[in-house]
Amino acid sequence: MYRGHFGPAQAERLLWRAGFGPRPGEENRLAKKGLRGAVHSLTHPKRDRLIGPKPVDDDGHPIAPIDAWGHDHLWWLDRMVRSNRSLVERMTLVWHDWFATSNAGVGSQRLMLQQNGLFRSHGLGSFYRLLLAVTKDPAMLLWLNGTDNEKDAPNENYGREMMELFTLGASRGYTERDVREQARALTGWRNDWDDDKGPVNFHYDSRRHDTGTKRIFGNHGHFDWQDSCRLAVHHPKHASFFVGKLWSYFIPVDPPAATRGALEKLYVRNHYAIRPVVEAILKHPLLYNGPRMVKPPVVYLAGMLRARRRGIDTDAWTWLSSQAGQQLFYPPNVAGWQDDRWLDTASFLARWNLVGRVLRPSVLKDDDKAPLNADKLLARALEYWGRPRLTPPTKRALTTFAHHAIADADRKWKKEQYPVLIENALRHLIAVSPDQQTS
Amino acid sequence: MSHHDCTEHSRSALLRKAAAQAGAGLPDIEPGMPLPAGTGLDRRNFLARSLGMAIAVYGATSLAPRALDHGIAQALAAGPPDTVLVTVFLDGGIDSLSVLFPHGDPDYRRLRPKLALADSGLVFPEDTRLRWHPSAAAFHALHAEGKLAVLPAVGYTNADQSHFTSRHYWEVGDTDPRLQTGWLGRYLDHVGKPDNPLQGVSLDGELSPSLATAKKPVAALSGAGEYSFWAPGVWGQVEERMLAAIGSLGSSRGHDKALAGARAVTFQSHRLRQQLEPFNGGFQPPVPYPQSNSGFPDQMAGLAAMLAAGLPLHCVALSANGGYDTHSDQAQDLSDNLELASKTLLAFQHDLEARGLGNRVLTLVWSEFGRRAEENGSDGTDHGAAGIGLLMGSRVRGTMIGEFPGLRGGLDEDGNLKATVDYRSVYCSVLEQWLSTDAAAVVPYAKSFARVPLLQ
Numbered sequence: 001m002y003r004g005h006f007g008p009a010q011a012e013r014l015l016w017r018a019g020f021g022p023r024p025g026e027e028n029r030l031a032k033k034g035l036r037g038a039v040h041s042l043t044h045p046k047r048d049r050l051i052g053p054k055p056v057d058d059d060g061h062p063i064a065p066i067d068a069w070g071h072d073h074l075w076w077l078d079r080m081v082r083s084n085r086s087l088v089e090r091m092t093l094v095w096h097d098w099f100a101t102s103n104a105g106v107g108s109q110r111l112m113l114q115q116n117g118l119f120r121s122h123g124l125g126s127f128y129r130l131l132l133a134v135t136k137d138p139a140m141l142l143w144l145n146g147t148d149n150e151k152d153a154p155n156e157n158y159g160r161e162m163m164e165l166f167t168l169g170a171s172r173g174y175t176e177r178d179v180r181e182q183a184r185a186l187t188g189w190r191n192d193w194d195d196d197k198g199p200v201n202f203h204y205d206s207r208r209h210d211t212g213t214k215r216i217f218g219n220h221g222h223f224d225w226q227d228s229c230r231l232a233v234h235h236p237k238h239a240s241f242f243v244g245k246l247w248s249y250f251i252p253v254d255p256p257a258a259t260r261g262a263l264e265k266l267y268v269r270n271h272y273a274i275r276p277v278v279e280a281i282l283k284h285p286l287l288y289n290g291p292r293m294v295k296p297p298v299v300y301l302a303g304m305l306r307a308r309r310r311g312i313d314t315d316a317w318t319w320l321s322s323q324a325g326q327q328l329f330y331p332p333n334v335a336g337w338q339d340d341r342w343l344d345t346a347s348f349l350a351r352w353n354l355v356g357r358v359l360r361p362s363v364l365k366d367d368d369k370a371p372l373n374a375d376k377l378l379a380r381a382l383e384y385w386g387r388p389r390l391t392p393p394t395k396r397a398l399t400t401f402a403h404h405a406i407a408d409a410d411r412k413w414k415k416e417q418y419p420v421l422i423e424n425a426l427r428h429l430i431a432v433s434p435d436q437q438t439s
Numbered sequence: 440m441s442h443h444d445c446t447e448h449s450r451s452a453l454l455r456k457a458a459a460q461a462g463a464g465l466p467d468i469e470p471g472m473p474l475p476a477g478t479g480l481d482r483r484n485f486l487a488r489s490l491g492m493a494i495a496v497y498g499a500t501s502l503a504p505r506a507l508d509h510g511i512a513q514a515l516a517a518g519p520p521d522t523v524l525v526t527v528f529l530d531g532g533i534d535s536l537s538v539l540f541p542h543g544d545p546d547y548r549r550l551r552p553k554l555a556l557a558d559s560g561l562v563f564p565e566d567t568r569l570r571w572h573p574s575a576a577a578f579h580a581l582h583a584e585g586k587l588a589v590l591p592a593v594g595y596t597n598a599d600q601s602h603f604t605s606r607h608y609w610e611v612g613d614t615d616p617r618l619q620t621g622w623l624g625r626y627l628d629h630v631g632k633p634d635n636p637l638q639g640v641s642l643d644g645e646l647s648p649s650l651a652t653a654k655k656p657v658a659a660l661s662g663a664g665e666y667s668f669w670a671p672g673v674w675g676q677v678e679e680r681m682l683a684a685i686g687s688l689g690s691s692r693g694h695d696k697a698l699a700g701a702r703a704v705t706f707q708s709h710r711l712r713q714q715l716e717p718f719n720g721g722f723q724p725p726v727p728y729p730q731s732n733s734g735f736p737d738q739m740a741g742l743a744a745m746l747a748a749g750l751p752l753h754c755v756a757l758s759a760n761g762g763y764d765t766h767s768d769q770a771q772d773l774s775d776n777l778e779l780a781s782k783t784l785l786a787f788q789h790d791l792e793a794r795g796l797g798n799r800v801l802t803l804v805w806s807e808f809g810r811r812a813e814e815n816g817s818d819g820t821d822h823g824a825a826g827i828g829l830l831m832g833s834r835v836r837g838t839m840i841g842e843f844p845g846l847r848g849g850l851d852e853d854g855n856l857k858a859t860v861d862y863r864s865v866y867c868s869v870l871e872q873w874l875s876t877d878a879a880a881v882v883p884y885a886k887s888f889a890r891v892p893l894l895q
Contacts, residue, residue: 252696291696291697292695343700345707345711348704349708356669356670359670359672363671391698393691393702397690398688400687401681401683401684404680405680408677408680418676418677420672424670424671424673425681428670428673429685429688432705433688433705434698435698438701
């Protein structure tokens with residue numbers, strides 16, 4: 001457990017890792033609770049409440065998350081920005097990445113949102129129950145061919161990924177035989193097709209289930225889909241997989257062996273409950289004095305909107321997020337987003353453009369007034385973003401820019417005009433600075 | 440395509456275009472016509488993330504876009520190659536007997552009663568029978584500067600007078616109608632990188648057959664990508680400062696891995712923006728290029744800017760402005776097209792020099808054949824055999840390669856100019872002297888072609 005100073009800087013990092021960054025002043029309020037109180041407030045949030053203006057599209061109409069392309073993204077982004085339960089939304093994002101399902105394969109925003117609700121309600125609960133719910137979730141049944149898997153024509157897709165990506169890890173404690181037997185155990189799910197509605201009526205049909213004996217991880221039995229999930233979670237290699245993967249969403253370096261062991265015990269002792277493990281990770285010293293992490297694109301965007309107290313008011317966030325490498329409900333594949341590959345020259349430009357779109361409504365116009373003073377301009381631009389903390393090299397680069405640009409103002413019209421331009425540029429540069437890309 | 444093109448030329452151009460686009464479903468090529476090299480090569484349009492621009496990639500189908508991106512990024516980081524070869528194609532068969540005309544040859548006026556040019560005064564000092572076309576003053580100037588090697592009669596024996604076939608022979612570097620890799624493509628297959636498509640670039644918007652490879656990737660660049668940083672409410676001097684500040688934000692490192700990574704990407708983005716300015720219309724060439732509706736001057740100016748920006752281009756192929764298949768009304772068309780092409784090439788050379796790139800680039804100008812010595816009845820000329828070739832560059836040995844054979848003894852039985860240098864001699868010499876590669880690995884029967892000294 002972290003025993004160092006827990007001030008606004010630490011609270012700010014916690015808010016970025018366990019949520020979507022602070023609203024103005026939120027890190028100060030959280031710091032006053034101390035580490036324990038702060039973490040508890042995140043893991044035991046109050047009743048769900050959305051704060052701020054309701055989401056609208058470019059025309060000012062309410063968004064249509066089930067029907068309009070891209071509005072699913074807006075809908076969830078809105079929750080990230082406005083929910084008072086930041087950790088719950090962040091955990092929902094974790095599970096979306098963990099059980100990565102893409103609407104590119106599902107083809108139904110309704111089913112994707114339904115799955116999203118499942119991640120939200122189970123997000124801090126029991127992993128076993130979450131796994132059961134995911135296994136029979138319609139979007140997942142379509143995505144990994146669960147309803148194609150029947151006794152006469154088994155489909156190994158879900159059974160394999162369930163072990164490889166969801167519960168055990170690649171080649172960790174299972175064989176190809178286990179994959180085949182898991183597939184048999186998982187048979188029985190089906191759905192109908194409606195020409196208007198698409199896939200409907202997802203249900204379990206025992207006639208499609210293979211009732212024969214299976215041998216999974218050395219156990220024999222007439223296993224079904226629930227047994228399949230139970231055997232995976234009870235597998236001796238599951239706890240280490242779970243702890244390692246969950247940890248990696250919050251802290252970018254491996255846990256020390258002792259920490260890992262303790263977290264595994266904590267997890268198993270609490271019957272595969274997620275919340276205690278998350279709590280322990282959020283209190284770990286490495287979260288506060290360990291290295292930084294690159295913010296995922298939607299976290300970066302939601303954080304800027306939170307800092308500006310701005311609601312969702314444009315469709316542009318969908319395609320801009322997509323260019324930055326993260327369109328919600330469209331992870332690249334079943335392994336989810338590559339969290340160590342968020343930044344490259346293309347996504348940097350996309351993030352620059354995201355910032356520009358955030359800045360646009362409040363951009364200073366030519367006839368606005370700003371002081372002819374580099375340091376004051378920097379202070380004002382920092383204030384605009386809720387006074388984020390900057391590293392010395394970033395502060396130097398910004399200060400140098402502002403001073404040079406002020407020095408360029410060698411005529412009367414420039415002295416009047418340039419300060420406004422410089423303040424606009426500083427707002428942009430602060431938000432794209434390496435400090436703000438990471439937390 | 441101008442009105443007086445021969446139908447075979449128009450048709451071959453269309454067929455080539457169709458072949459290049461068709462991929463699997465090939466059009467019916469006329470019997471006897473070779474397929475252009477690279478026909479059916481898989482074309483993949485992909486967004487080069489490391490460039491922030493769309494390019495069309497040919498070949499190396501097994502490589503995922505990510506691998507190509509990685510390759511481009513690696514090549515960008517490794518820096519530009521030491522030498523660049525640019526090939527400029529004069530489409531249609533340019534009339535060499537007008538570009539460098541045999542003013543002092545007694546048969547010239549007999550064979551060209553209407554088209555013979557008056558003495559331009561632009562004497563070719565290495566063979567005083569010859570004069571430069573009045574519209575080719577830029578070539579005269581380049582030659583006087585010692586930066587232009589002239590091949591007055593380059594070709595091959597038993598020249599094929601089909602646009603399609605003869606061009607194919609030049610493109611593949613062999614008189615084999617079935618060969619499906621270009622001579623530059625085979626060179627890149629031999630020495631190129633497995634994952635950098637920018638090593639072979641066509642600026643024609645589609646694959647240049649001479650660049651067609653068997654395994655390594657090459658690319659076509661056409662539409663410019665957008666890699667620019669626009670900020671609302673920031674312009675002018677302040678914008679310039681802001682763009683420079685992006686580089687400053689990325690210039691320190693520190694121990695934190697994520698922070699150092701974000702800084703590195705910030706700096707790379709800054710650098711890339713500078714490198715790609717040629718695509719964003721944001722560059723001013725250091726020398727003036729001719730004004731024209733043709734894209735050729737812009738393409739060459741953009742190429743110089745790309746090279747100056749350090750993009751990892753090694754072999755570049757493009758077509759010059761205009762069509763040179765002057766079966767009729769030759770005088771005016773040739774004059775206009777030649778003037779623009781030659782002035783553009785001169786500007787390109789001076790541009791490279793102004794950017795300090797003169798020693799790195801060699802430009803080869805070629806056409807599929809020359810034209811008949813005797814003019815036809817419609818103020819034009821028909822397909823011939825040997826024609827003019829040019830090599831331009833600061834390191835070029837600016838003297839004649841081969842000789843002008845004269846109209847009396849230098850014509851074949853069809854009345855076309857005989858070659859005094861085989862085009863494969865030129866290729867072998869370019870490969871060995873400029874690209875430092877064993878020509879035998881690229882050009883079939885390389886040993887049988889004499890080498891000509893190209894460089895100083």
